Amino acid sequence: MELLSPRSGVSQIKPYRPAHPEGDDRSWIDLSLTVNPLGPSQKAINAYRLAAGQIHRYPDSLQVALRRAIARSFELDPDRIVCAAGSDELIQLACLAYAGPGDEILCHENGYQGFQKAARVAGATPVIAKERDMVVDVEAMIELATDRTKICYLANPNNPTGTYIAADAVQRLRAGLPSHTLLVIDAAYAEYVRRNNYTCGIDLVDSADNVLMVRTFSKLHGLAGLRVGWGYGPTGVIDVLNQVRGAFNVSVPAQAAAVAALSDDEHEERTLAHNAQWLPWLTAELQQLGLRVYPSVCNFILVRVPTDPSLGVATVVEHLARRSILVKTVAEYGMPDCLRITVGQEDENRALVAALGEILA
Ligand SMILES: Cc1ncc(COP(=O)(O)O)c(C=O)c1O
Incomplete structure (x- = not known):
């Protein structure tokens, strides 16, 4: 048996x-x-409280107000944004949608732990590129890319190292990856970075059809307990993520508080x-x-x-x-x-x- x-x-x-x-x-x-x-911002707390009267309803499955608020803040196309229960959910969904047993997921040595977990949940194999003194080595990553590499995860900046790689290195990574590989740039801490040579990845998403950027409301906006993240990518990738996500994956108060947080400069x-x-x-x-x-x-x-x-x-x-x-x-x-x-x-x-x-x- x-x-x-x-x-x-x-x-x-x-x-x-x-x-x-x-x-x-x-x-x-x-x-x-x-x-x-x-x-969190007081505006987010107020919006959260106000949403309490609506929690018998299902959340907006199309996440319209939240996608529009993000689009306004970052000057993006709202149709190319998808929201999720934390950026962790998007990291996992990307893997589930694009990879499975026999596929490889490229990660970096001291990279965010959610990447390897996503690979294993999908039944795929994490392949780990060495870093140099706690900094991502893009050449080492490119060297490990194969016919079977479905996703390459890059946390920039990275947790737990706190280090980042410059825009030209991210560009080299993108250019060095096969076209069948989705480069997922996790920019959870983007807002904190005060370096002129940093990119959160929006420019890379706009210049290729195999790059996804994921962001979160958990860090700068202080909404970790509500679980809200978002992704910006090519239409095809966003459509796929919308197909695999739960229709009601971001709760009513989470959507409301995140919209309000974006208005609190x-x-x-x-x-x-x-x-x-x-x-x-x-x-x-x-x-x-x-x-x-x-x-x-x-x-x-x-x-x-x-x-x-x-x-x-x-x-x-x-x-x-x-x-x-x-x-x-x-x-x-x-x-x-x-x-x-x-x-x-x-x-x-x-x-x-x-x-x-x-x-x-
Ligand atoms: C690099 C990085 N990515 C993603 C996440 C997940 O964030 P969340 O799921 O709260 O949006 C974290 C959380 O610590 C992180 O450090």
Whole structure:
């Protein structure tokens, strides 16, 4: 008798493990997730509350108001936008729609974990290109592209490394990939990047028929708990994603709050100013404590803890937990000596540095 079993790749997916210890409900300084320390915009909260009276209805399956609001904000064609329950859903749907057993999915070594998961859920094989010192190496990616490569995922900038590659490198990657490969550019942290040579990928989508850009309301807009993401791509790719997504995948309050969030420039500016102040501050403070800090263009930083037998990552994490501070270990990314730390509010950042100083100084 044959036993019930999932696809072979599914057993290789490690369940997501929160930094928060189960059942420990004290009030943590949570720097383990890459969310907005200032919270959501008041306009989004108001819209969310107003939507409460409508939650007996199904959401707008065509996502009209939200697609139009995104299109207005970014000067895009609303017909080439699709929304989903977080950009994670789009990352997965792209794989399910375009790849299956026998196909390959090109990822980068320290790339966002959702990519490999998407490949495995679809039954496809992740193929991992090496990075150079925590930065994507596009030539290494191009070298691994084959007849079977259906999707190439690029997180730019990337989580958990916080690093990015310049527009000319993304362009080289696109040009070096076969025409049967969909390049998915995940620009979840695009708004935070303050570099002239950066592109979020809109120009690449516009110049090719095999590039999809995915974005999220979870980071800058502080709506992680509502789960809203969106994609911009060629009509054919957007049509396919609309075919495979659930008709009602973005809830009524999520659509309403996301539309309102886009209208709150003041909240966006405050968020970016906060990050512009505290990202360099944290970087400098942690460097002074002897940690290697990778250059981040995001709202978090990746640090390497010196490999000292008496003071490894585990000791640091335990000490921080004693001070009620949570950070993210990234051993599952193959970086057992590193921690990812999100920029928090001022008092949270100061508490983190003080706590680290107690054991590292
Ligand atoms: C690079 C990257 N892509 C995608 C996501 C998924 O974001 P969401 O599903 O909340 O839109 C994250 C979340 O941490 C991320 O860091």
